[in-house]
Amino acid sequence: MTSSGSTVVERRRLRADLRRARQEVDLTQDQVAAEMDWSLSKIIRIESGSVSISTNDLRALLQLYNITDDAEIRRLVELARAARRRSWWSRYRGSVPPAFFQYLEYEEAASAIRHYESFLVPGLLQTRAYAHTVTGEYKDFNTKTIQTRVDIRMTRQQLLEQKSPPRLNFILDEAVIRRLMGDERIRAEQIQKLIEMAARPTVSIEIVPFSAGLYSGLGETFTLLEFRDTEDDDVLYFENARDALFSYDDTEEVVFYREMFEALRKASLGVKRSQAFLGHVQAELG
Numbered sequence: 001m002t003s004s005g006s007t008v009v010e011r012r013r014l015r016a017d018l019r020r021a022r023q024e025v026d027l028t029q030d031q032v033a034a035e036m037d038w039s040l041s042k043i044i045r046i047e048s049g050s051v052s053i054s055t056n057d058l059r060a061l062l063q064l065y066n067i068t069d070d071a072e073i074r075r076l077v078e079l080a081r082a083a084r085r086r087s088w089w090s091r092y093r094g095s096v097p098p099a100f101f102q103y104l105e106y107e108e109a110a111s112a113i114r115h116y117e118s119f120l121v122p123g124l125l126q127t128r129a130y131a132h133t134v135t136g137e138y139k140d141f142n143t144k145t146i147q148t149r150v151d152i153r154m155t156r157q158q159l160l161e162q163k164s165p166p167r168l169n170f171i172l173d174e175a176v177i178r179r180l181m182g183d184e185r186i187r188a189e190q191i192q193k194l195i196e197m198a199a200r201p202t203v204s205i206e207i208v209p210f211s212a213g214l215y216s217g218l219g220e221t222f223t224l225l226e227f228r229d230t231e232d233d234d235v236l237y238f239e240n241a242r243d244a245l246f247s248y249d250d251t252e253e254v255v256f257y258r259e260m261f262e263a264l265r266k267a268s269l270g271v272k273r274s275q276a277f278l279g280h281v282q283a284e285l286g
Contacts, residue, residue: 008049008105009227011083015049017076021065022047035064050102052084088155095148099246103223104152106235108159112167112226114261117176118219121190123153124160124168125197125205130190133182160200168203171264173218174210177281184285191282198275206268207277215267217260224258234258 022032029047033040036057045051053061058080062073089104096104107113115122120134131150135141141149159165177194180187198205208215225235236247236254247253269277 007052007083007085007087008102009109009229010079011049011052014053014076014079014083015047017079018053018061018065019047021062021067025065027064032061032064036060050098053080055080089152092148092152095145096152100239102246103237103239104156106225106237107156109227110166110225110235111228112169114169114171114224114226114258115222116171116217116261116264117221118173119176119179119221121172121176121180121194122170124157125170125194126153127186127189127193128154129186130181133186137181160197160203165202169261170203170205171208171261171268172205173208177207177278188282188285191278191285195275195278195282198271198278204271205274205278206265206271207274208264208268209277212267215264217264220260222257224254224261 022029027035029043030040032038033043036043042051046053055077058077059073062076067073067076087105087108089101089108093101113124115124121130123131126134128150131153132146135146135149135153160168177191180190182190194205197203221239223237223239225237227234233251234254236250236257238245238247268274
């Protein structure tokens, strides 16, 4: 896996540029679909960034938008080509929900990831044994699907081995630690991994103890992804047992959860005391 594997940033930029170009010539999506002899859903998917666009379709679209500057056309064509690059997760298309497939792209492109979890150890921190246990018990998957999900989870963790890995900030409710899945061996192995991960310079793990009582965000599970280019807005991602949801156009919602994350950090034990807490739990497990 390489740091250049994600195409989501290019696709986001392209969709924003194409939407802006359409609006500048005062065309609706319906009008573009009629002029291009496309279905309305095609132009909607292109502008939402959920599908890529061929070079030929792009050139025809730019002509409709009266974009004739050679340098600008070259820039947009290069964006479109970059957006179609294959990545390590391409082979899993169809094996995971579309929203999670898109999350893999965002995760790979992120420069910082903030994750709050109330129930389970986050995927980027899981051992293979814990991942297998959780995937098998949390949802009604068959053996093949369980193995696929576990393989994806383990491959995602290679993100931390990159030359310039993203900054990872995890806040976990104490219930995540106390509700460790599997037998004693799996629990001890998972705690050891958390301790090792917390010692990495680009990773922080903070625990919100039971003694914090009720607090804002309790029961939530969300991820905030930040990108290196300031033109790329933060992405907010939610996942539960039945569905997954993105929010990247609602700035107010992203800001709300960013502020919630900081409030959760204040309620936590902090980095050093959280590391000590994990050490105590490890000792309890023997």
